[in-house]
Amino acid sequence: MATKKVFVTVGTTKFDELINTVTTPEVLKALSNRGYNHLILQIGNSSLKPDSSPRDGFQQIEYFNLSPSIGEQMSSADLVISHAGAGSCLEALEARKPLVVVTNELLMDNHQLELAEQLFHDGYLYYCNCSTLSNLIEDMDLTKLKLFTGDRSHKIVEFIDRVMGF
Template sequence: MIVFVTVGSTHFDALLLSVLSTPSLQSLHQKGYTRLVMQSGNSKIEFQALVKDAAKYGLETEIYTFKPTLKEDYDRADMVISHAGSGTILDVLRLHKPMIVVPNTSLLHNHQQELASVLDSQQYLKCATVQNLAALISSFDPKILQTFPDLDAARFRSIVDEEMGFA
């Protein structure tokens, strides 16, 4: 099973280090994950020793900085752990993938926390912190999540038309 971790285009070493911590690696191993793919963005972390730690828990690890698109990684993943960027969240939820988001609270106005909290309360995903990520992975049951509704382009168009005074 594959877990995919993404931090987007920002610098979010705290999330990467949390995923690569012993408690999180143990939790992923106990849940049956065998492959850890990480998009590290602008991270300055030296991953060599941390990858060796992941191997101790049976996790084959791949880490890269950026790709033109993450769709292939989303498609292959059995679960996604991500920063709480709105674009990433929508991309993953539209694929109906189980998702844990960790808001980057260092960002201006803490907008990631607001979005993550609302979607967590609606049971579309689970929201964690870097401190409780391992425990949430351990207790996470994707079956409790609601299926995110598919995009309804006609509805979106009618809302825009109404707002613009065309309807």
């Protein structure tokens, strides 16, 4: 059986709710039903110790806190699930990886949600919150996502600047 990797990143933040949600039997089974069988979790600034035992269709589950670069994990992934940080989103899109963004509803003045909504409307990613992640995984059609081609980083920077009022 071929390995199909999912890379989950929370950047440098602490978003334990996302890590806990991704490792539930419900989400693992939804991913496994789509052929994914290797999970890599970048858990950020957390003291969480996720269960890394193989289960629910996953042959391998591993995690790490922080790394100077997540480029290798990102480029080897078949799917990226990310928090809604602009840097993480941009890195996944520029690596041309299918992207699911999970917004953190606990953030005040959630500009990340606005970014996720805009990139979704532009056709580059899917987004949800932790409570709707398993349904999104079951229903998403990754073939409908547009590839992020060329250097569109400036458009994202312009959008972020506009949202932030710069």
